[in-house]
Amino acid sequence: MKSHYDYIIVGTGLFGSVFACEMMKQGKTCLMIERRSHIGGNIYSETRDGINIHLYGAHIFHTSNERVWKYINELTTFNNYINSPIANYKGEYYNLPFNMNTFYAMWKAKTPKEVKDIINEQRKEIKGEPANLEEQAISLVGRDIFEKLIKGYTEKQWGKSCTELPSDIIKRIPVRYTFDNNYFNHRYQGIPEGGYLPIIEKLIEGADILLDTDFNSDREKYIRLGDKVLYTGPLDSLYDFCEGHLEYRSEEFEHKRFEEQNHQGVAVINYTESDVPYTRSIEHKHFESQESPVTWVSYEYPVDYAKTGEPYYPLRDDKNLVLHDKYVKKARTDESLLIGGRLAEYCYYDMDKTIASALDLVESLK
8 A cells, every 4th residue: 555645435336447547547546445346336246156246236238429439448348138038927927118919918918009099098087296206106107017027126125105206216117119128228238248347357456455344434544545535325324424324225135156058038027916925036048048057146135224324226216316415515615525426425326327426526636
């Protein structure tokens, strides 16, 4: 370690790693501080039995941003994986995203007009602007789809009734009137060959790294080591929760090894009934068509943030957004502090938006 750095970067996830890489290209020195025992944040992957496992849930790269696609392709080679998950509701299987295959399985509807007629009839129960997630979902796809494929999954995910959740959560879900199971509409999509860890290793090559280190446990000590700090963690913890606690939903992951070549036949299955405790199962070998006599499947269990202390999904309702804005205003009073990334910005960022946001921050400092 050096005695002083140009930047102290809190977090070795994708945002912090891209920022570190770009700063080092400019000749800046960087110390990266990571609370976990490994680099990479939630995109960290490791290899077991020759299979690259996404330890913190499925990470499928997709973008239409040419700048971001060019940037990430300088670090890795992507395969041609297309995300086509399925939903399991009490043993019934439905294609995702919601498309003509889904609607045919649900209603035996064969044409877009038939589907739209059914949805239009079912959405009549919603009067005016949707006030919550349940009303928003029904207005998008009708009562049947909501009850079977949205309600149980969403309430498990958030630990709240759909009537208590903000409507904008459901607006991310694509609805198509074509027989197209490709989940993403973006021009570019794939999985990096060899997993995500090599990408992070290339990005932060040349930086000094402290693992198993909580920046907030000895904040002043680490601040003194650098001219500026980039903080990518939750803002409420940076300020010792002085304004209150931001709400998150967390996850626990169970990774199982099966003595068979192919356990579920697809990379991702969503479990949409409330009685199944996990939301998704992920069979990792399907991401890269890896050959192996065994397979690994991960199960995702949504849990209270208080149980794990690991923030995954921000609950972006009005109360939390007002609270987050208070912390942002505090951060802006410190000229030596930069903030960025999904936790600090209290956003659910896909990987391409994380990279774009980090590059924008770098540009703003020139």
